[in-house]
Amino acid sequence: MSNRVLEGKTGVIFGVANKRSIAWAIAQAWAEAGANLIFNYQGERVKENVEELTSTFGENVALAPCDVTSDEEIARFFEFVREKTDRVDLLLHSVAFAPREALSEPFSQTSREAFRVALDVSAYSLTALTRATLPLMTDGGSVVAMTYIGSVRSMPNYNVMGVAKAALEASTRYLAFELGGRNIRVNCISAGPTNTLAARGISGFSTMLSHARERAPLDWTGDPQALAGTGVFLASDASAKITGQVIYVDGGYEIVGM
Numbered sequence: 001m002s003n004r005v006l007e008g009k010t011g012v013i014f015g016v017a018n019k020r021s022i023a024w025a026i027a028q029a030w031a032e033a034g035a036n037l038i039f040n041y042q043g044e045r046v047k048e049n050v051e052e053l054t055s056t057f058g059e060n061v062a063l064a065p066c067d068v069t070s071d072e073e074i075a076r077f078f079e080f081v082r083e084k085t086d087r088v089d090l091l092l093h094s095v096a097f098a099p100r101e102a103l104s105e106p107f108s109q110t111s112r113e114a115f116r117v118a119l120d121v122s123a124y125s126l127t128a129l130t131r132a133t134l135p136l137m138t139d140g141g142s143v144v145a146m147t148y149i150g151s152v153r154s155m156p157n158y159n160v161m162g163v164a165k166a167a168l169e170a171s172t173r174y175l176a177f178e179l180g181g182r183n184i185r186v187n188c189i190s191a192g193p194t195n196t197l198a199a200r201g202i203s204g205f206s207t208m209l210s211h212a213r214e215r216a217p218l219d220w221t222g223d224p225q226a227l228a229g230t231g232v233f234l235a236s237d238a239s240a241k242i243t244g245q246v247i248y249v250d251g252g253y254e255i256v257g258m
Helices: 022-032 044-057 071-084 112-136 159-182 205-215 224-235
Strands: 010-014 036-041 062-065 090-093 141-147 184-191 246-249
Touching: 010 022, 010 112, 022 036, 022 090, 022 141, 022 224, 036 044, 036 071, 044 062, 062 071, 071 112, 090 112, 112 141, 112 159, 141 159, 141 224, 159 184, 184 224, 224 246
Parallel strands: 010 036, 010 090, 036 062, 090 141, 141 184, 184 246
Antiparallel strands: none
C-alpha cells in the first residue's frame, strides 16, 4: 500500500482535544497519507490546544467550533466546511462524554439526565454529523467512529458509556445499510483501553489498562498511535468493501476468555 493512499481526499475530524487524543493520532496518520483535513473544537477551553496541534500541518489548516449537541452549530460548522471545499471524503467521529458521576457510581444510579447526555453526545452525534456530511460526500466516502468493548461486555465503572457505545455501534450498522448505495462506508474501531484525557476520567481506568496489558495476546500499551494505521486503512480504498463493521484494535484482548 502506498504511503500516500489518501492523496486528494478531504477529511473532517471531530474529537481532537489534546496530543493524547485518538482523533489526533488518526488525524496525523490521515495527513501523512495525503488527506487535507478540517477540524472542529468543542468550546473555547480546547481551542488553543487544537490550534497548536493543527498548526504543525501549516498555517492554513481549517478549524471551527462545533458543539455536536447543537443542530445549529453543526449546520454552521458545515457552512464553514463548504467555504473550504466542495467535497468531503472522510469523517472521523471520536466524540464521547458522560457526566463524571455516571462513570463512578453504580450503573443503577444513573440519572435520566446523565443517560440523555451520554447517548446524545456519544451516539446520536454520529447520525447528526453523518447527515450533515452527506451533501458533500458526492463521490462516496468513509465514516469512522471510535468505540470500546464496554459496548458488549460489562466493564467496571464504564456504565452508561457502554450503553452509549452499544447505541453507536448499532447506529453504524443502520447508517452503513442505508448509505451503501451511495458508496459510503461506515465502520467502528473498537480500541483497547487507551491513555487519553477522557479515559482517565473513568474511575479505575488504570486497572482496565493494566488488565488489558496482562491479558492481550499482543502487547497493548494504551498508546493512541496503535490505532492510526487502522484509521488509514478504513479511510482508504483498501477497505472498499468493508462496511457496518466493528474492528477490534486491542492487541487481541477481545478474544480472551481466561
